[in-house]
Amino acid sequence: MTTEGAAVPRRAIDDGVALVTGAGRGLGRVIAQRLAADGWAVAVNDLRDGPAEETAAAIRAAGGRAEAFAADVTDEAAVAGLAVAVETRLGPVAVSVANASGPQPSIRLADLDWADVLGHLEFFVKSPLLLAKAFVPQMRRAGYGRLIHLGSDLFDRGSPGWSGYMAAKGALLGLTRGWATELGRDEITVNLIAPGWIPVERHGDVSAAAEDWLERQDLARWGTPADIAGTVSFLASTDAGFITGQRVTVNGGFHYL
Numbered sequence: 352m353t354t355e356g357a358a359v360p361r362r363a364i365d366d367g368v369a370l371v372t373g374a375g376r377g378l379g380r381v382i383a384q385r386l387a388a389d390g391w392a393v394a395v396n397d398l399r400d401g402p403a404e405e406t407a408a409a410i411r412a413a414g415g416r417a418e419a420f421a422a423d424v425t426d427e428a429a430v431a432g433l434a435v436a437v438e439t440r441l442g443p444v445a446v447s448v449a450n451a452s453g454p455q456p457s458i459r460l461a462d463l464d465w466a467d468v469l470g471h472l473e474f475f476v477k478s479p480l481l482l483a484k485a486f487v488p489q490m491r492r493a494g495y496g497r498l499i500h501l502g503s504d505l506f507d508r509g510s511p512g513w514s515g516y517m518a519a520k521g522a523l524l525g526l527t528r529g530w531a532t533e534l535g536r537d538e539i540t541v542n543l544i545a546p547g548w549i550p551v552e553r554h555g556d557v558s559a560a561a562e563d564w565l566e567r568q569d570l571a572r573w574g575t576p577a578d579i580a581g582t583v584s585f586l587a588s589t590d591a592g593f594i595t596g597q598r599v600t601v602n603g604g605f606h607y608l
Contacts, residue, residue, distance in 0.1 A: 362497055362589055363390035369587060370486065371392040372424045373451030373476070375402025377551035378501075379599045380409075381576035382583050387415030388583055394437040396420050396430065398451075416441075417543050424475040427481055430544050434485035443489035446497040446587045449479045457512035471519035474488055475502075479526055487539065496539030497587050500527055501579075504545045504602045520545075522599055531596030540595035547575045549604025569604025 363369075369386045371381040375397030387393045388412040395410070395417050397403035403419035410417035423431040437444055452474045456466050479500055481571050490496025505513060506520045524543055531541040548564065550573055565571050582601050585591050 360382045362444055363587075364493075364589065366392070366442055367495075368392045368394060368437065368443060369446035369448065370437060370444045370482075371448045372396045372482070372565055373398075374406050375399065376406075377542065378546075378549060378579055379448075379450040380406045380578045381579045382450060384410055384413070384415075385577070385580035385584050386446070386448075386587060387413070387589070391587070392416040392418075392441050394418060394420055394444065395497060396422055396433065396442055398423055398450070416572070420447060421481060423451075424478045424482060430478075430481040430485050433595065434489070434593040438489060443493055443496050444486045445458055445462060445493055446499065447486045448480050448501070448583055448587075450501045451478060452501075455516060459512045460514065463515060468515040468518060471515050472522065475519035475523045476526065479523060483526075483530060487534065487537075488585055490539050491537050494538055496534070496537065497591075498527075498530065498534075498541040499583055499586050500540065500541075500543040502527075502543045502549050503546040504600050504605065506545070507533065507600075508605070527598070528596045535595055538592075540586070540591065542591075543598045544579060544586070545583050545598050545600045546579050547574055547600075547605050549576060549579060551576060567606045568602070571604075572603070574603055592601065 369391040371379050371383040374383040374395045383393045395403045395407045399499050400421040403421055407417040409421040420433055422429040424430055468566050484494055500523055503520045503524050506517050527541050527543040
């Protein structure tokens with residue numbers, strides 16, 4: 352089985368299951384397809400049935416194993432139900448990829464309310480917490496686990512109007528490092544991938560921004576979802592068993608200043 356941009360597949364554990372949240376489109380869909388190409392059975396999560404099933408169907412059409420699971424991963428009861436459903440239909444989860452996110456409006460301080468910040472925290476702090484509490488017990492029983500969080504390099508470079516988003520992404524890094532220390536003795540690794548700007552469907556035409564952006568980047572091309580999916584693939588694999596508590600920046604060598 353192959354997917355666009357996929358390299359030689361890395362080995363998944365036997366009968367291993369990987370969950371990808373927000374996998375109905377964009378970056379999450381490509382991550383799910385890459386993990387399926389690696390040999391993982393993929394639990395495709397999205398808020399809606401339709402997009403999740405589209406991703407799962409594409410994986411199955413390419414020869415992989417996948418099931419769709421619609422659930423709001425910021426809701427405690429929904430995540431608890433998701434954990435039971437995935438284990439029942441596919442098996443215990445060994446890899447959890449926290450990719451889901453919500454609206455990301457640019458709001459400067461004068462207009463920023465606590466509710467705006469909470470919206471980011473729901474996806475980048477609460478959801479990873481719920482996922483970890485739901486799936487770490489399954490990983491402990493299996494003696495193998497990978498928690499992989501999607502952060503952002505925006506936390507390092509900063510940008511006006513994005514303080515709430517950056518605060519939540521910074522908190523996610525704190526969770527990553529703390530949990531890596533707590534879970535290491537259980538053979539569960541916890542890492543964060545910090546992508547640069549990776550244009551996907553929702554960004555539309557980005558050609559007007561290319562010249563200014565790429566002048567500040569070592570690699571003279573846009574990053575692609577496949578670049579992030581390849582990093583997820585490695586961190587999920589047995590090859591990455593001695594890497595934990597790390598932030599892996601994938602931004603083509605973007606210069607912040």
